[in-house]
Amino acid sequence: MARPSQPTRRRRPFLRTVVAAGHLSLAGCLNGGDGEESEPSSDSGDPEDPLPFPEIEDPPDAVYLPTHREEMRTLDPVFAGEYGVTPMLTYPHPFWTVAGDVERTDPTAEDDVHLMVTVWDRETETVIPADAGTSLEVSTDGDLVDRRNLWVMLSQQMGLHVGDNVPLSGDGTYRVEGRIGSPGVRTTGAFAGRFDAPAEFAFEFTFDDDLRAMAAEVDYFDEDRWGEPGALEPMGHGVPYSALAPADDLPGTLLGAPTRDGVVFATTLLESGSRFVDGGERYLAVSPRTPYNRCVLPGMALEATVDGRTERIELVETLDDELGYHYGGPLPDGAAVDEVTVDVLAPPQVARHRGYERAFLETSTVTLEVTQ
Numbered sequence: 001m002a003r004p005s006q007p008t009r010r011r012r013p014f015l016r017t018v019v020a021a022g023h024l025s026l027a028g029c030l031n032g033g034d035g036e037e038s039e040p041s042s043d044s045g046d047p048e049d050p051l052p053f054p055e056i057e058d059p060p061d062a063v064y065l066p067t068h069r070e071e072m073r074t075l076d077p078v079f080a081g082e083y084g085v086t087p088m089l090t091y092p093h094p095f096w097t098v099a100g101d102v103e104r105t106d107p108t109a110e111d112d113v114h115l116m117v118t119v120w121d122r123e124t125e126t127v128i129p130a131d132a133g134t135s136l137e138v139s140t141d142g143d144l145v146d147r148r149n150l151w152v153m154l155s156q157q158m159g160l161h162v163g164d165n166v167p168l169s170g171d172g173t174y175r176v177e178g179r180i181g182s183p184g185v186r187t188t189g190a191f192a193g194r195f196d197a198p199a200e201f202a203f204e205f206t207f208d209d210d211l212r213a214m215a216a217e218v219d220y221f222d223e224d225r226w227g228e229p230g231a232l233e234p235m236g237h238g239v240p241y242s243a244l245a246p247a248d249d250l251p252g253t254l255l256g257a258p259t260r261d262g263v264v265f266a267t268t269l270l271e272s273g274s275r276f277v278d279g280g281e282r283y284l285a286v287s288p289r290t291p292y293n294r295c296v297l298p299g300m301a302l303e304a305t306v307d308g309r310t311e312r313i314e315l316v317e318t319l320d321d322e323l324g325y326h327y328g329g330p331l332p333d334g335a336a337v338d339e340v341t342v343d344v345l346a347p348p349q350v351a352r353h354r355g356y357e358r359a360f361l362e363t364s365t366v367t368l369e370v371t372q
Helices: 016-021 209-215
Strands: 008-011 078-080 083-090 095-099 101-105 111-121 135-140 143-149 151-155 159-167 172-180 186-188 199-207 217-220 253-256 263-270 282-289 301-306 313-320 324-331 339-346 365-369
Touching: 078 199, 083 172, 083 199, 095 151, 111 135, 111 172, 143 159, 199 209, 253 365, 263 339, 263 365, 282 301, 282 313, 301 324
Parallel strands: 186 313
Antiparallel strands: 008 217, 078 083, 083 111, 095 101, 111 159, 135 143, 135 172, 151 159, 172 199, 253 263, 263 282, 282 324, 301 313, 301 339, 313 324, 339 365
């Protein structure tokens, strides 16, 4: 398992005028679009010039190690019905949305923070795949500052969460009021019938020099490691992470865990009599996950066929307390099966942070043998 070496912490100066305007970081802090990489150093000609985050000119079509590790502030969790909600703040940065096509979303000059929340089950601390309809309102002194729906996102450090770049209106205390919708997937086992009702949450944070100072130091990795296969480790700090169980720990008979386009397709077969099926049917469960961190990959469309037959089996997106987040469906009753083929009709339709933006984008086919 490839893991990054210890990064070098280098101070990142900021424009005095930007700080005075209340921005955590942004204007001029991105690659100017000329494809050139910049060495992170404080030895600029003008000590007041902001330094850009260096970028990899042509990142690989795979999961890769970014140039740096994001600094962030994790707030105390709040609770909303069955949910726990962990808010996090960091500096504004680019991310990539996927809705058929991949589109880079850069921060604007008005954006002050990248605001994220991880939604999890209070009983099990399982991360819940929050719906794209998760929304929030940001206000200060009773005045509305911003209202928006959040993007469902994947990050090497934070795993599955929702977030966006958000503008503020200067220093002060901000109140965030949010609404969580239904996860929009089938729930089974101990999760059956849960998470159906929307829930509301609220938290506060202070935007000031202390928060801005967080972005003034960035952990850069050695340049010769930028873009190499690997991933940042999960952030920890007591924040639930959307890691799935190791393939060998899944219930049933493991058919394999092949990798296609960066997706690890851990696939297991549960014999007849399981709670997922009726009669003599068997249950096929495909548990796609990222390499290295085993993070869930929601928003896919999968189908299966057996032994080259024309009948196609829809694999339904499911959240289960034992199988975890997976895609599952019944195999024909009583029929002997030698081979199962899983077709990816649509890759994960979720936004990505840096290091994931070029992976998990292709449709593919996985074939697995079934041992009788």
